[in-house]
Amino acid sequence: MQITVTVNGEKYTRDVEPRLLLVHLLRNELGLTGTHWGCDTSNCGVCTVTLDGVPVKSCTVLAVMADGKSVGTVEGLERSDGLDPVQQGFIQCHGLQCGFCTPGMMITARALLDKNPDPSESEIREAISGQLCRCTGYENIVRSVRWAAEHPAKEGADA
Ligand code: FES
Ligand code: FES
Numbered sequence: 570m571q572i573t574v575t576v577n578g579e580k581y582t583r584d585v586e587p588r589l590l591l592v593h594l595l596r597n598e599l600g601l602t603g604t605h606w607g608c609d610t611s612n613c614g615v616c617t618v619t620l621d622g623v624p625v626k627s628c629t630v631l632a633v634m635a636d637g638k639s640v641g642t643v644e645g646l647e648r649s650d651g652l653d654p655v656q657q658g659f660i661q662c663h664g665l666q667c668g669f670c671t672p673g674m675m676i677t678a679r680a681l682l683d684k685n686p687d688p689s690e691s692e693i694r695e696a697i698s699g700q701l702c703r704c705t706g707y708e709n710i711v712r713s714v715r716w717a718a719e720h721p722a723k724e725g726a727d728a
Pocket of ligand 1: 605606607608609610611612613614615616617626627628629
């Protein structure tokens, strides 16, 4: 099937098998390997991207379901004026160790902050509850998201 998907603002048209998963379209066809693939059970959340602004596990979405839609991956997080505050927060607060879960965490955090710019710790924990990090106690991840909430990007610069 021929599909056209906008990823990080760029349009891609590809012929895909109907069974192809979005995570594999992104990684194998488009070379966007920042989106990870970490389980066969839809549990880990490392494959999380946004689909029309809503975080989804891209291992649970067929590529054909993204036809005509907009996908956001970690490669598109950086802004024209520098790192997204979420990326900066992960640096400032040491929100990552191995980094495997980090792209999905950051995508989920950005979607949360777009909806709720000043989330409480429990709202952050709830938002990232679909993402597993095997390395940390989530403490620094939550701090990183709070840091981003306290240091929003300047208005006017596009994401
Ligand atoms: S790869 Fe684990 S939830 Fe998608
Ligand atoms: S930083 Fe290692 S799994 Fe999250």
